[in-house]
Amino acid sequence: MGSVSLKIGDGTARFGRASLCSSALNLVMLFSVLTTNLFALYAFTSSSTNQPLRYTHRNISLISEHVSLILREIDSSQKKLARMEKELLGYQNIDVSRSNVAKELKLFLQHHPLPLGKDSRTGITEMVSSVGHSCEKSMELLSQYMNYKVGGACPDDWSLAQKLISRGCEPLPRRRCFAKAIPKVGLLPFPLSLWKPVNDKIVSWSGLDCKSFDCLNSKKVGRGCVGCFDLVNGTEKHRFIKARSKNDFLVDDVLALGSGGIRIGLDLGGGSGSFAARLAERNVTVVTTALNVDAPFNEFIAARGLFPLFSSLDQRLPFYDNAFDLVHTVNGLGDGGHPEKMEFLMFDIDRILRAGGLFWLDNFYCADEERKRTLMRLIERFGYKKLKWVVGQKVDAAGMGKSLVYLSAILQKPVRV
Template identity: 55%
Template sequence: MGSVSLKPGDGTARFKRSTLCSSAVNILMLFSVLATNLFALDVFTYSAKHYTITPFHHKNITLISQHVSLIIKQIDSSQKKLARIENQLLGYETLNVSRPNLANELKLFLQHHHLPLGKDSRTGITEMVASVGHSCEKSADLLSQYMSYKVSGPCPDDWSLAQKLILRGCESLPRRRCFAKTVPKVGLSTWSGLGCKNIKCLNKKPNGFAFDRQKYVKATSKNDFLIDNVLAMGNNGIRIGFDIGKGSKTGTFAALMAEKNVTIITNTLNVDAPYSDFIAARGLFPLFLSLDHRFPFYDNVFDLIHVTSGFDVGTKPEKLEFDKMDGAVGSGKHEVYLSAVLQKPVRI
């Protein structure tokens, strides 16, 4: 072996004999290549002998897939069962219109009715959905009885049935296509189940509708709050209010506030007597809803909320706990009455 050197300007190539150093380097490179190839061959041969990969059989893969599918089905079934139990506890299942002996009017009411002119441009809705309380599912038989009437005829005298549904949480009640009865004569009423047919007769009853005009006007104890005092707290800014509770059933508070040019809406139920009719006969506005219902009013529209023994009587005692009060008045006292005026702070 030799090397070639080119010198500029000569025009010829001249060979020089290789030196001993260059030959040794070439031999060393050749030996390195051979050693590397032999080492790699030995490594791959050794791995193939000692690490034999066991192949998966098709039968094993199928068995694993079946187990995975079974686990997924069990999880899906458990989730559906849990959702069904939650719906039953909450009473959130929709009414089943396919059940037998269900009134046709109720089936018609629960249907989705498409808008005659198509999609509404302002709200975006295309159909009207029935509004009925979700707890009505638990009282489907009573609800079907309530909806069994003659269309375009007089409404049945079943206010007690309607109230029974409301007290069971079935509110709001479905609308009915019938006409309410009219009072045949001024001063009379169509109250069913009662011997009296006018207010004068009811006022003579021991537990009737007698009302005290001095209530909320003249103090009977140091804990009483009078109407004039409460209105003074509002700096003459009280114009509309809401009356809730057992003590509001006759509308006395609303009537006295009307004399002060304050409009009061009274919430009441016809428990044992037609209180709604009585309040309306006084020229006041009764609201026929239970306390568990969300009242159909916008937030912050009322200047005054009047509550009288409405949250602890006839409901679960957990709504108001009087542990400390019971200890103060003694175990022989069954009821505790509190008087308070709570003023809502200004929030910006």
């Protein structure tokens, strides 16, 4: 036998030929094993010849019972594993056995075995469709949403879908019906479409109090949208290029702070899409998240030639890690509620923002001193570099004209290893 050398660090471990001592030890161990087996064989044959036949049958019966018990335990374990797999996949979040559950919802949620059996990578044995776990709390609305004619026209119920989303039922189940197709009359080519009035006929207006954009411009549609559909005579025309207060940062100044250039961005709760329009003029692609709360925000953003994302901020952002150079939000972090909810969202923003990317907190409303301190502690926790930081007061255009405290900041995500 030759020697085997294993290089370990700076030393070498070497196994030489077996020594005389080790060979003797092996012989002793072999002798012990053989002796033990011979004694065991003798004891077994001796007991089998001396015991009556009925004891032999009893032993066989006991062995049979033990085997049956083991098989039952194996079967029970397999069932428990299958149940755990279903719970992890979300099969049992929604009870589809109820009498009031729509047939289409049952069909959509029904799980199907994989055609080639168990997947070797994930260990999954069945296919399952995605649906929000909070849908269980709104089963009546969900069944109403899934009650339609297959292959026919979808009900005019976008407001119902939005109500489900606002209650945490997100994602919604898919439907096998055709959404109402509205002729897009008067759409303008890009980039002319960015700052021209949008035709009222591109929106169905069902479920809304207003039936035109002129009507919307005469109303207050939330704190972040006051006259935001007026692209000609309203304040949108000068947003991000002309400051009205020290809290208003100019888009060109912010882009100049970008490390490695700003190419793609995300605008959380971006109103009518004016931030995305300003960035589009500077060859930066921006996705704008919006819900149609009291106004057709998504249709308006799309008519301007921009990218709307019909989504709430309560779900995980549907983007991969480190994807964006810039994330912008006005009051997208929320107007109240628990600090933990803001923390979950902030961690998700950090996830999709690349190292060196910018987080633009634009005129964040500080309802009280505690809210301001909570936000500041959260920002400090992430270790972002403060490129701009302004706390100031300005008159609330959506309120009663009183002075309110706002925070604006440009924060740069650090490199973490």
